[in-house]
Amino acid sequence: MSSTAGAAGRSGIVPARTRPGARWARRIRYYLPAVVVFAGGIVGWEVVVTALGLQGFVLPRPSAIVTALIENLNSPRFGLLPSARATLVEALGGLAIGTVTGVVVALATARWATARGVLLPVAVAANAVPIIAFAPILNNWFGLENPLAKMVMAAVLVFFPVMANVTRGLVQVDPAALELMRSSAASEWQILRKVRIPNALPYFFTAMKLATTLSLIGAIVGEYFGGASLVLGRIIVQSSSALRFDVTWAAILLAAATGIAFYLAVVGLERVVIPWHASMRATETA
Amino acid sequence: MTSEQAKSVTDGGPVVRLSGVDKVFSRGGQPVTTALEGIDLTIGRGEFVSLIGPSGCGKSTLLRLIGDLVAPTRGEVIVNGKPADRARRDRDYGMVFQAPVLFEWRTVEDNVKLPLEIMGRSAADRTARAREMLDLVELGEFAKHYPYQLSGGMQQRVAIARALSFEPAILLMDEPFGALDEMTRERMNSEVLRIWERTGTTIVFVTHSIPEAVFLSSRVVVMSARPGRITDVVTIDLPRPRGEATRESPRYFELVTAVREGLRAGGGLETDEPGLASPERTLAEGAVG
Amino acid sequence: MTSATAARGPLGRAETSSEDGRGRRRSVVTYVLVLAIIFVVWEGIKFVGGVPWREPGAAPGSPILWNPPFRWPIANDLKLPHVWTILLSFGEPWQPAVSSENLGQYLFGAALYTWREAAIGFVLGALLGLALATIFVHVRLLERALVPYVIASQTIPIIALAPLIVFAVGQGIFAVVVIATYLTFFPVTIAMIRGLRSVDPRAIELMRSYAASRAEIYWKVRLPASLPYLFTALKISATASIVGAIIGEDTGGIQQGLGRVITTFNQYYATGPEKLWAAIIVASLLGVAFFLVIRAAEIVVLRGRPGAAAG
Numbered sequence: 001m002s003s004t005a006g007a008a009g010r011s012g013i014v015p016a017r018t019r020p021g022a023r024w025a026r027r028i029r030y031y032l033p034a035v036v037v038f039a040g041g042i043v044g045w046e047v048v049v050t051a052l053g054l055q056g057f058v059l060p061r062p063s064a065i066v067t068a069l070i071e072n073l074n075s076p077r078f079g080l081l082p083s084a085r086a087t088l089v090e091a092l093g094g095l096a097i098g099t100v101t102g103v104v105v106a107l108a109t110a111r112w113a114t115a116r117g118v119l120l121p122v123a124v125a126a127n128a129v130p131i132i133a134f135a136p137i138l139n140n141w142f143g144l145e146n147p148l149a150k151m152v153m154a155a156v157l158v159f160f161p162v163m164a165n166v167t168r169g170l171v172q173v174d175p176a177a178l179e180l181m182r183s184s185a186a187s188e189w190q191i192l193r194k195v196r197i198p199n200a201l202p203y204f205f206t207a208m209k210l211a212t213t214l215s216l217i218g219a220i221v222g223e224y225f226g227g228a229s230l231v232l233g234r235i236i237v238q239s240s241s242a243l244r245f246d247v248t249w250a251a252i253l254l255a256a257a258t259g260i261a262f263y264l265a266v267v268g269l270e271r272v273v274i275p276w277h278a279s280m281r282a283t284e285t286a
Numbered sequence: 287m288t289s290e291q292a293k294s295v296t297d298g299g300p301v302v303r304l305s306g307v308d309k310v311f312s313r314g315g316q317p318v319t320t321a322l323e324g325i326d327l328t329i330g331r332g333e334f335v336s337l338i339g340p341s342g343c344g345k346s347t348l349l350r351l352i353g354d355l356v357a358p359t360r361g362e363v364i365v366n367g368k369p370a371d372r373a374r375r376d377r378d379y380g381m382v383f384q385a386p387v388l389f390e391w392r393t394v395e396d397n398v399k400l401p402l403e404i405m406g407r408s409a410a411d412r413t414a415r416a417r418e419m420l421d422l423v424e425l426g427e428f429a430k431h432y433p434y435q436l437s438g439g440m441q442q443r444v445a446i447a448r449a450l451s452f453e454p455a456i457l458l459m460d461e462p463f464g465a466l467d468e469m470t471r472e473r474m475n476s477e478v479l480r481i482w483e484r485t486g487t488t489i490v491f492v493t494h495s496i497p498e499a500v501f502l503s504s505r506v507v508v509m510s511a512r513p514g515r516i517t518d519v520v521t522i523d524l525p526r527p528r529g530e531a532t533r534e535s536p537r538y539f540e541l542v543t544a545v546r547e548g549l550r551a552g553g554g555l556e557t558d559e560p561g562l563a564s565p566e567r568t569l570a571e572g573a574v575g
Numbered sequence: 576m577t578s579a580t581a582a583r584g585p586l587g588r589a590e591t592s593s594e595d596g597r598g599r600r601r602s603v604v605t606y607v608l609v610l611a612i613i614f615v616v617w618e619g620i621k622f623v624g625g626v627p628w629r630e631p632g633a634a635p636g637s638p639i640l641w642n643p644p645f646r647w648p649i650a651n652d653l654k655l656p657h658v659w660t661i662l663l664s665f666g667e668p669w670q671p672a673v674s675s676e677n678l679g680q681y682l683f684g685a686a687l688y689t690w691r692e693a694a695i696g697f698v699l700g701a702l703l704g705l706a707l708a709t710i711f712v713h714v715r716l717l718e719r720a721l722v723p724y725v726i727a728s729q730t731i732p733i734i735a736l737a738p739l740i741v742f743a744v745g746q747g748i749f750a751v752v753v754i755a756t757y758l759t760f761f762p763v764t765i766a767m768i769r770g771l772r773s774v775d776p777r778a779i780e781l782m783r784s785y786a787a788s789r790a791e792i793y794w795k796v797r798l799p800a801s802l803p804y805l806f807t808a809l810k811i812s813a814t815a816s817i818v819g820a821i822i823g824e825d826t827g828g829i830q831q832g833l834g835r836v837i838t839t840f841n842q843y844y845a846t847g848p849e850k851l852w853a854a855i856i857v858a859s860l861l862g863v864a865f866f867l868v869i870r871a872a873e874i875v876v877l878r879g880r881p882g883a884a885a886g
Contacts, residue, residue, distance in 0.1 A: 022314070033720030040663060041724075059743075121602045122609050128810075128866035130818045133833075133858035136841035141654055213730050220732040224822075225841070233734060240738035252735045259730030338868050355780050375786045388776045391799045400795070404785045434881040 060246040069248035069253065076246050079230050084254045087232040090147045091220035091262075094154020095211060097103060101155065102162030102207075109163075110170035110196060111188065120167070127160040130216075143272060145228040155219030158211040163205035167201025202277050205270040212262035284285040299367060301456060301488045302329040309347055320513035321347045325361070327507065327516065331455075333481055336491045336499035336506045338545065339552070341549040342374030345461030345492045349458050351383055352490060366455050377405060379382070380449030383462045386441035388433040388448075395420065395429035398448045405452060419447035422481060435462060438468040443477065450485060457489045464494060470544055472533075473499055479528060500541045501528060508545060511551030518548030614658055621657065621717040625650040631660050661856070664849040679849060682836065682857040689820045689832040691862055692748060696755020698814040701809065703756060704763025711764075712797070713770040713789070722768075729761050731820060738828040751823030751832075757813040758819035766808035770801025803880070806873040813865040821858070833858050 041132045042062050072078040104122075109116040123136075135153055144148035173195055181191045225232025232251050239247035307325040310317045321344040331334050337345040350356040351363050354374035365373035373379065380401070388397045398416040406564060407415070420426045423443040433441055442462055449457055459478075463471045482489055493499050499506045500522055508518040522541055524532055532538055599619035621628070622649030627639040649655060654772035709723070733754060740757075741750045774796055783791045824834030833854065840851040 011854070026314075027759050029651065030719060033716055034723045037720045042691065060807075117758060118605050118608070121605050125606065125866070128814050129859040130814055130821060131860045133837060133855045136837060136844070137855065140844060140848075141649060197763075216733075217732045221734050224734040224782075233732070235736070236735045242741070245739065245742075248735065248739065254732055255732055255735065256727060256730045260727060263730075272623055350780075353784055355783060374784065379784070379788055381781065381784045382779070385775075385777060385778050387775060387781055389778070389796070389799065391802070391877075393879070401785045401794070404782070404791055406785045430880040 018127040042166065045048055060249060065248045065249045069250035072247055073251060078235055078244075078251075080232075080235065080247075080251060080254055081234045083230045083235050083251070084201075084258060086228065087216070087219050087223065088258060090150040090222070090231070091154055091212075091215040091258075093147065093151035095158055095215040095229075097159025097216065098155035099208070099218050102159045103161075103166055104206075106163050106166035106170060107192075107199075109167050111192065116167075122133060123160055123163055128164070131156050132225075133219055135222050138222065139226050146224045147228075150219045150222035150227065150231075153222035154215040157214040157218040161210045161214065162204075162207045166200050169203030170196040171226055173199050205266060205274065206209070207276060208266045208270075208285050209263055212266055213259050216255065216259050216262065296354070300326070300364075301331045301333075301366055302353045302490065303362075303364040304328075304348075304351070305364075307351060307358045309344065309351065309356065309361060317366055319505065322351075323513040323515050325514070325516060327447050329488060332486050332488055333502045333505065334479075334489045334491065336493055336503040337509060338493055338496065338499045338506060339509030339549065340511045340516060341494075341554075344512065344514050346460050348509075348514070349460050349490060349492050352456075353379060353458050377401070377456055378450060378561045380444070380452065380454040382445050382449045384459070384461040385436075386433070386445040388441055388444060389426045390433050392433075393429065393432050394425065394433065394444050397444055398451050400448060401452050406462065407452075408558045414438045415449075415451050418446075420450045422450070422484065423447045423477070425516075439466055439474060442466070442474065445513060446478070446481065449485065450481070453485075455488060457487045459491045461492050461494060463498070464552055471495075471498070476529070478502060479558045480527075483527065492563050497533070500524075500538060501533060506541075506545050508548035508552060515552070517552035518545075520544050520548060589728040604735055616653065620647070620650050622648075623650075623656060626652050628657075631657065632662055645765070653845065653848050656852060659766065659850040661852045664847070664853050669850060670857050678853055680720050682854055683855075684693065685831060685833045685836045686861045687832065689817065689824065690865065692751045692823070692832065693755050693816040693865070695811075695819040696752045696819055697759050697812060699752065700756040700759025700812060700816065701763050701805075704760040704803075704808070704812075705767055706772055707760070707764045708767030709793070709814075711768055713793075718768070725761065725764060728757075733758055733822060741827045746828040748827075751820055751829060754823035754827075755816040755819035758815040761821065762808040762811045762815065763805065766804045767801055770804030771797045773799045792856075803877060806869065809869050810866055810873075813869050814862050817858075817862050817865060833861070851886075865870075 044058070046062050049059060069080065073081045109119050131153065134156075135149075138152050140151040142152070142193060170192075177195050177199075180192065181195055186194070190197050200229055219231075220233040220236070223231045224237060229238070235251045236248055239245070239251065303329045304325050307322060307330055308320070309322040310321040311321055325348065327348075332386075337348060339345050347356060351358055352370065354363070354370040355364075357457060361372060363370040366376075366378045368376070368378075376452070388394075389400070389508070390484045392400070395416050397411045399513040402415055417426065420429055423445055423446055425440060425447070428436060428440065428444075433444070436444065445462070463474045466474065478489075478491075479502060481487075500520075503522050506520045506522060507516055508520065509515065520541060524535070524537060524541070621643065622641070623643055624645040625643050626646070627643070628641040629637050629639060634719060643650075652660075665682075666677050668675050669678040669681050711722065715799055734756070737750075740753055744750045771793075778796050778800075779792060782796055787795070791818075820832065821834040821837070823829070824832035825838055829835060836854050837851065837858065840847070840854050844851055
């Protein structure tokens with residue numbers, strides 16, 4: 001809690017000097033250990049596999065993986081780029097469906113207590129069900145090659161975290177804020193718009209960070225059980241049965257990179273939409 | 287460590303002594319806040335001393351310095367004849383915060399036993415002491431309850447029982463009744479005095495409330511606004527035992543005023559023009575006090 | 576008072592024991608209601624747009640009981656078998672030519688098998704997650720260095736890693752357990768990092784005033800305070816371990832578990848769609864049962880705390 005310079009003497013607070021360089025230095029110092037581990041891991045991997053002369057079977061050298069990645073970006077057999085695109089489309093579709101449904105249900109449960117009593121336990125129980133058991137059914141319904149099957153799979157995985165988190169955000173509002181609104185005779189819809197929804201935004205983004213990963217996993221799991229041949233899940237299955245593990249890892253790399261890019265996109269969006277939130281302001285505290 | 291051992295360490299000497307203590311909080315190597323400046327304070331055995339001052343004056347910091355939960359930037363803190371950190375390791379003091387800080391997963395009785403477990407007392411010893419302390423604070427029948435089943439005042443009494451369970455030489459209390467309503471607060475004040483007289487523990491008591499400080503203490507240490515300095519020490523010569531009658535005696539009001547003056551002098555109350563006492567301002571200051 | 580508010584269910588309701596009974600009864604009614612609704616919708620769709628209804632198991636020429644007005648592709652008997660067909664199939668032998676074991680028994684055995692693998696993976700994953708979280712909470716440097724990779728590890732679909740793990744470790748139960756552990760440890764790690772740190776700093780101060788060691792602070796304060804978070808994660812991990820087991824079985828060549836069963840019934844879907852549905856129902860029940868076990872454990876362990884997680 002700093003005060004202005006004028007009161008500094010009396011209140012005994014000395015303003016801290018923050019050179020612009022100091023903030024960057026701190027940020028670098030914060031991320032340095034992770035970067036070191038990454039670099040060390042890659043180098044170690046390469047060295048160990050080469051030194052021990054391990055067959056590049058299960059764990060090919062990083063250099064081999066990168067080579068496979070570049071070679072197969074558009075190859076007819078393992079077209080990585082078109083596959084990644086197709087999978088991404090499925091994931092995005094699933095993300096959209098799951099998020100919209102999750103938010104709608106959350107709004108319903110926040111607004112009507114009876115809905116809450118019914119939908120919440122059902123959602124919890126539904127989440128306990130291993131979703132992958134339904135993958136074959138979805139493929140049967142929509143057709144093996146139809147991306148919709150995978151989208152539904154992804155949507156189902158995305159639905160619960162979104163619904164649970166957004167509900168929490170809509171409902172766990174400071175009671176004092178609600179009283180304030182009621183004292184101005186605000187309608188339930190106004191309360192929703194002005195208080196509950198802004199309150200729920202941080203929770204929404206928390207859920208989205210999880211949902212992006214889940215949507216990708218849902219799509220790939222759906223593909224595992226069957227699908228068009230140029231999707232990441234099928235590439236992974238086919239390359240590993242052909243013992244081309246360098247391609248498998250290249251596909252995994254793409255999937256992981258896509259997942260991380262997704263996540264970072266959400267983080268960026270979050271910074272734009274809720275810059276006022278406490279978690280956005282804090283640089284690391286010891 | 288028994289109370290006999292604790293007493294023998296500083297035969298006759300002050301039980302707490304701070305000399306030339308400064309505390310500056312820094313961040314990233316840069317000094318940011320001077321919380322305390324030039325603190326010299328001596329507290330004798332068996333005294334009941336209150337620390338009072340405006341928000342942010344460092345009184346809680348001062349308490350934590352005595353408890354070695356924070357280290358001084360300059361100066362010396364001697365507790366029970368030893369440096370503060372050794373006193374902490376020897377468990378010479380117990381602490382009570384504004385919130386009871388009870389462990390919600392332990393029963394009341396188990397909460398009281400917590401320090402005794404850490405100090406390695408035997409199971410029989412722990413049970414006996416816990417029962418004794420709960421009886422002292424008159425909560426014996428709630429031993430098997432969980433904290434959430436008790437009111438705020440009762441939880442604080444459990445916290446006090448816990449703090450005293452290992453018979454420390456000193457009890458440090460940081461605005462322990464700040465979260466309670468006025469009625470409960472006055473009752474708790476009488477409770478604390480009763481316990482103090484029974485156990486003879488030295489008590490250092492931080493508070494916001496002038497009436498509370500005057501009612502409880504042998505001396506009231508008045509602190510200034512940040513950076514915290516001791517501006518005045520008011521000796522409270524009210525006769526003991528103190529009760530309802532004390533709160534209505536003329537001497538009580540005189541002392542309350544004296545403390546208030548001390549606070550004002552230290553910039554503790556709203557003042558841009560010291561000395562001006564309009565009725566509105568006095569009322570406002572009374573509310574703050 | 577150390578806080579467990581963040582570990583409450585989505586609505587933060589604190590339940591007293593008297594409310595609990597009523598709430599549980601209400602939940603049961605809700606589930607029954609939901610199942611009834613599903614039944615009605617399911618058969619409703621077939622009623623309006625399915626193929627002609629006949630006696631279950633009857634030959635194609637047998638009398639029609641009801642002829643729906645429309646024909647919707649999704650409502651035919653292959654894609655959407657009648658609910659009673661599915662339920663009846665539990666009692667029939669699933670491989671009539673081979674054995675008289677009925678489908679129900681077979682599926683139950685497979686589910687049990689899968690559950691055993693899942694349970695081992697679950698326990699190992701929980702222990703691993705707890706160990707990692709403990710290390711990260713006490714050694715901040717390791718946390719900053721490794722947590723990004725812990726998170727990144729979960730962006731790699733287990734489907735991709737499963738064949739690799741099987742290849743590296745060999746077919747068999749061990750691979751399955753590894754896969755189940757892999758899926759389980761992540762929620763536990765993340766939740767426990769938060770949980771171990773969720774302690775009221777004044778409780779830590781209190782312990783320091785007793786000159787308690789870091790180990791004592793861990794066992795007496797951090798761990799008990801983190802239990803609500805642990806259970807929230809365990810409920811997720813329970814399902815995750817089953818998913819891991821099913822995926823692992825399929826890749827790992829385990830014949831006896833649900834993974835293989837589902838794949839097989841999927842292959843022979845045309846000859847008996849209700850069998851796949853039955854298998855899916857059993858898999859779902861397994862997930863729910865495991866979840867309920869954890870929930871029961873949660874109620875017992877978190878007894879005495881206000882606001883134990885709702886749902």
